[in-house]
Amino acid sequence: MGPLSGGLPSAGRAPQRGFTLIELLVALMVAAVIVAMVTVSGAPSPERALRFDAERLAQLLSLAREEAAVRGAPIRFESDDTGYRFLIFRDRQWRTITDDGDLRARAWGVETRLLVERADGRRTLDFGRDLVEPPYRVRMQRPGASVTIVANGLGAFEVLE
DSSP states (O other), X not given: OOTTTTSSOOTTOOOOOOOOHHHHHHHHHHHHHHHHHHXXXXXXXXXXXXXXXXXXXXXXXXHHHHHHHHHTSOEEEEEOSSEEEEEEEXXXXXXXXXXXXXXXXXXXXXXXXXXXXXXXXXXXXXXXXXXXXXXXXXXXEETTEEEEEEEOSSSOEEEEO
């Protein structure tokens, strides 16, 4: 071939490959929709946060029940609108548990109201050496959300909406 043929495109050459501007815009729109969906579904809602706290509290109540049996001393659960704590009865007085990382005092983070509903009318939760106790409910309320922890009296706790 001569010197002139190097600069001219050949008739049999394939067209250049790549994305068109429209294809790139469509791909960006799809990615933006997916990111928006993930962001909205992953955002914490008050109901989801309350449910999470209720599940954690149910596990801690179960643990407190077991700890009372293991330690051979009653454990009490107390709460107010700002937080909650577990106490143990030692030396003829109730003392806040400080030697257990799981049963430490905690803040709610959001104002939370707890209502204890027991057949015997008591409003406190005390765990002792007894493995069987009357069933009860603990209703957790926050602005716009409410869940209930149901205790069957045998150590099982269930969170209901």
